[in-house]
Amino acid sequence: MPRYVFLALLLLVLSVAPAAWAGPEDEIRTLFDRFVAAQNAHDLSAVRGLLWDSARFLRVTRGTPIWGREAALKRFEALYQGTWRSPLSGHVASGGERGRTPRDHAQP
Numbered sequence: 001m002p003r004y005v006f007l008a009l010l011l012l013v014l015s016v017a018p019a020a021w022a023g024p025e026d027e028i029r030t031l032f033d034r035f036v037a038a039q040n041a042h043d044l045s046a047v048r049g050l051l052w053d054s055a056r057f058l059r060v061t062r063g064t065p066i067w068g069r070e071a072a073l074k075r076f077e078a079l080y081q082g083t084w085r086s087p088l089s090g091h092v093a094s095g096g097e098r099g100r101t102p103r104d105h106a107q108p
Helices: 001-022 024-040 044-050 067-079
Strands: 058-061 064-067 083-085 090-093
Touching: 024 044, 044 067, 058 067, 064 067
Parallel strands: none
Antiparallel strands: 058 064, 083 090
């Protein structure tokens, strides 16, 4: 009987082990991919769920520090409002970038 208990426990451990084998790199990649997808979809509520809810949260964008999740969300909201999508190309641009393609942004 103890042998069957041991085998049952071993099978249980082995069945959940692959989830435990995922390293921090995998978790970071998954979180980053979710953040990029939420940004691309302009999904402010999804972005909210991915940001640290702390006054110590720091986001630096274009050399400007933004402290706190709510301040960062206000910045994202403003960016999303100034973004449009071309029905012809699917290219997303913001503000003064209207009509420019990714190729226009390439460095010489």
